[in-house]
Amino acid sequence: MNPSSLDRHTTTADGNGGPISALIADPHSADPGDIVAEGMDPKADVAAITAGLACGERSLVERRFGLNGHAPTTLTATARALGVDRDAAPRATSVPQDAKRG
8 A cells, every 4th residue: 555645635435525634633632732732831941941040141041032021132232231242142142951951
C-alpha cells in the first residue's frame, strides 16, 4: 500500500467526502495544542529564568524584550538607556545555557 496524505480528498460509501483527516478525526478529543499548553505558565518560566541573572543583565533583558512593564526596545536604545556599550549588550541578552535548563 502506498502512503497517502491526510489532506487527500476521499469519498465514503455513503457519498460524503472530504479530506482523510476530517474522516479520522475524533470530534470529541481535545486539541493537542491545548493539552500541551495546559499547565504551562510562560510568564512564570521567564521570571524564573531572569531571576537567575545579575541585576544589570536582568534589567537589560527586560528592557530589550519588553518584560515586566517595559516596552520592547532596540538593542541600541536599550544599551543607551542603561549606559552600556552597544557592542557588549548582545552578550548580556543571551540567556546562559544553565539558566535555560532550569
